[in-house]
Amino acid sequence: MRPFSLFAFFERMEHGLAQLVRGGLGLAVRLMTMTIILLALVWLGYLFWIGKARLNTEFLFGFNSVVADKAGVYPALMGSLWLLLMVFLLSFLPGLAIAVHLERGHTSRRAKHFISLNLSNLAGVPSVVYGLAGLELFARQLDLGICLLSASLTLSLMALPTVIITCREAIRRVPAELEDGAVALGATPLQALWFQILPAAFPGILSGVMLSISRIVGEAAPLLVLGAVAFVPFAPSSVWDYFTLLPVQIFFWSNQSQPDFAPNAAAAVVILLGITLIFHLLALWIRNRWKKRILL
């Protein structure tokens, strides 16, 4: 008997796997993928069908009501859009600045390691905990109250670790030769960063930031803890206003005992998904335009 060899074992295994794939495993995997996609589409179609009666301008621009047919989603929609913008403004630039500092600044390796470790931990902290922290820190200690600003700050804090991590990745992927070239021409480190490194990293930065922010804006849990309720009779007109949001609205409507509110919840889900989709398409468009501008 031949002695056991890992090389030979892998070779036999790969051979066997290839035979399995030829023998129908590949087809099975493809079928499974198709099934999952199909299920998602069916679910979306079902939501459409349930909510189709409510998918009209009256619903979109109406205010909430105790009567299901008269209730609209406008305050929640505006709240979500406000929040999207605020979280973008509050987490993008600080996140990018911190990422640049960690990647290009004079931070000792030890400090970098310590910060990286904490960042990945923070990215994994449950959202409810962020909600509680936001309630205490922003609403109570800083006395901002329960308003759009404290909600935005809370969610920005929650988005920040992911934003920093994705920005760092994007900056790190820019080849060092690019910076060498710029610096060798007499560019200062800041000039090299601004004119060469950041533009080259921008597509990666943008998709990372967009992804984490659009995820954050779909969160209901931290805002429920912060004190958001569904019944707000006006759309926010400043950051100091009280607010409600689409995920919160969906949560309350789907919790109602009367079945009349189910179409409202379904329609609101469709709108929320629509916002996310538009946001992603926008990011894709900017990204492609930028790549064309840079690379032509």
Added chain:
Amino acid sequence: MDPQPLEKTNPSLGDKISVSGVNVWYAAQQVLFDLSIAIRPCAVTAIIGPSGCGKTTLLRLMNRMNDRVPGARMTGLIRMDGRDIYGPDVQVSELRKRVGMVFQKPNPFPGSIFDNVTFGLKIRGMVLRSFLNDRVERTLRQVHLWDEVKDKLKTSALHLSGGQQQRLCLARALAVEPSVLLMDEPASSLDPINTARIEELIVQLKAQHTIVMVTHNMQQAGRTSDVTAFLHKGRLIELADTATFFTNPKSPSTQDYITGRFR
């Protein structure tokens, strides 16, 4: 305190760059040992030697690119036109404007050919369109790239071939009119035809520029350089006029190296 322009001080000294008694360490490992070398103005100096002998380190000392290597430490004196380039009043970015560099691997910026050539000018605030146009044409002609790219200056530099990219990188360095050009194996990633072009260019450019070139190709050193320096294990073994260097080397280890007895 205004930093004096680098080229003004002490023009009487004959050497463009003089390196004296330089030691370099990367962390605990010493890579250059008490190295002294003088670089003649408006001539090509080739630095040859086996891999890991410190030739690239020596080159990167001359425009202070080694400052950027974490853990690198240096003692000794390097003067350009008689002035200490590691002195406290020297602005590194000013120095690098006077001392251009071409790298081993072509590293064009992602962006148009035009933007590549003008980057060095733009960061110094030279943005006048007509001036930039003139300078782009002049430098691209200088590197014999103009005829190939004159109709596509606005297209990406990354679409050029390797040889074209390397000539573009040379043009990019020349656009800011450096007095010294450092080249780190500029032809090592190119095919024979493009190598010949670059070598031809180097010979032409020495009329206005002092050129220091690292190469592992002895034929290249013989063809293009006026002075050749041989480095081995971080020490300068021999420095002589290229003709003498290859026909009548003094040191036995130089002889061994150029006859291929060790690598």
